[in-house]
Amino acid sequence: MNACPYGFRVVGATWEARRLVDAAAALSAHASCDPRAELDRECYLSAFQYGDDFRRHVEATGSTKEFAGECWAPWLWFDVDRANLSIALAAARRLAVTLDERYRLADGDVLAFYSGGKGFHLGLPTSLWQPKPAVTFHKIARRFAERLAELAGVTIDTGVYDKVRLFRAPNSRHPKTGLHKRQLSLDVLMQMSIDGIKELAAEPTPFDLPEPAATNDQAAADWLDAETEVGRQGEANAARRAERKGSSTLNRSTLAIIRDGDALATGDRHRMLFSAAANLGEFGCPSALAQALLTEAGLDSGLPPKEVRRQIECGLTHGRNG
Numbered sequence: 001m002n003a004c005p006y007g008f009r010v011v012g013a014t015w016e017a018r019r020l021v022d023a024a025a026a027l028s029a030h031a032s033c034d035p036r037a038e039l040d041r042e043c044y045l046s047a048f049q050y051g052d053d054f055r056r057h058v059e060a061t062g063s064t065k066e067f068a069g070e071c072w073a074p075w076l077w078f079d080v081d082r083a084n085l086s087i088a089l090a091a092a093r094r095l096a097v098t099l100d101e102r103y104r105l106a107d108g109d110v111l112a113f114y115s116g117g118k119g120f121h122l123g124l125p126t127s128l129w130q131p132k133p134a135v136t137f138h139k140i141a142r143r144f145a146e147r148l149a150e151l152a153g154v155t156i157d158t159g160v161y162d163k164v165r166l167f168r169a170p171n172s173r174h175p176k177t178g179l180h181k182r183q184l185s186l187d188v189l190m191q192m193s194i195d196g197i198k199e200l201a202a203e204p205t206p207f208d209l210p211e212p213a214a215t216n217d218q219a220a221a222d223w224l225d226a227e228t229e230v231g232r233q234g235e236a237n238a239a240r241r242a243e244r245k246g247s248s249t250l251n252r253s254t255l256a257i258i259r260d261g262d263a264l265a266t267g268d269r270h271r272m273l274f275s276a277a278a279n280l281g282e283f284g285c286p287s288a289l290a291q292a293l294l295t296e297a298g299l300d301s302g303l304p305p306k307e308v309r310r311q312i313e314c315g316l317t318h319g320r321n322g
Contacts, residue, residue, distance in 0.1 A: 004072040004133050006055050007046040008064055010166055011038055013175070014306060018064045018166075023049040024074075030170040031183075033206040039180065043172035047165045048073045048138060064164040065287065065313075071163055072133035074212075075111065076126055076141055078149070079157040079167075081119030085194055091154045092120035093190055098152035099124055100186075102218060109213045112189045114197050116174030116181045119157075120189070121167075127212035128219035136230050138163045143226040162314065171204035183207040237321065254279040257297045269301045273308065274315040281319020290316050 007023030010016050026045055029037045037043070046064075048071040057067050078095060082088035092112070099110060099122070111123035131137065142161035149156045160167060168174075168181050182201040184192075192200075254276040273294060280290045290312055298308035 004049040006050045010044040039171045039204040042175045043169040044166035045169045047167040070133040071137045075123035078122040079160045088119045095152045095154045103216045108210045112184045114182045116179040125213040128216045129223045139230045140226045180204045273311040277312040277315025278319035281316040
């Protein structure tokens with residue numbers, strides 16, 4: 001019995017309500033082009049799955065925010081986005097080759113998609129190493145994925161590994177391009193042109209979800225390495241929190257951003273906003289207060305609203321966890 005059967009689904013823009021779903025059933029509906037999946041619309045599924053504590057959290061709060069329990073996933077997702085789609089395709093191909101060579105994958109083990117926008121998604125089955133649910137599962141997944149991306153010489157979007165991250169659903173329609181997130185065989189991914197792939201993405205197409213992949217010793221070893229590294233980092237963070245307990249200070253840059261939004265208009269806007277939110281998180285600042293203090297400065301700096309919200313929430317989480 002799956003200890004983490006739940007996920008969430010969003011129909012419409014990313015800020016719409018999170019609906020609790022049976023994760024496997026929701027993914028299957030999108031893969032089979034079930035009419036109930038509403039494939040003519042923008043739609044997302046959670047990148048991870050959760051247990052009963054998540055269900056209780058959503059039912060009690062009406063939100064997925066600040067969920068701190070265990071998570072798990074049947075697929076480890078890689079998101080390769082670039083402004084130039086040809087560059088994204090080349091990177092996705094390098095990553096696919098690296099996964100295949102390292103784990104000696106069978107045909108169909110990896111799920112590959114054109115996102116319908118500016119990138120590609122690859123899904124590696126976790127049945128290769130059979131990980132257990134954990135509070136830090138998302139962090140281990142990130143380190144595991146980062147290591148594989150490093151081996152491939154590819155940059156990936158690590159935002160996918162936030163614990164309650166949503167991820168574009170298969171066959172759903174991209175709101176800007178009108179194209180669908182289209183499943184691609186590895187042969188198509190490796191050989192077809194960008195124009196050909198876009199033609200395929202003009203309509204949703206049903207596909208079969210593969211059977212669980214056979215276990216692989218190298219994948220298990222790689223996951224154990226990532227798990228050990230995350231554990232060490234957690235211990236180091238706990239030690240730092242103990243040392244500075246009661247001695248947190250508000251950084252000058254954080255004060256400057258709160259007092260004068262123009263302070264964020266120079267330099268690395270993403271990093272500065274993240275750092276300010278992390279500094280507030282050290283004090284246990286509530287999310288609503290941090291958003292109220294920092295959002296205006298973030299918007300004035302030219303960052304889009306979605307990115308402002310994300311940087312603040314990610315920074316808060318980082319600051320609270322040390």
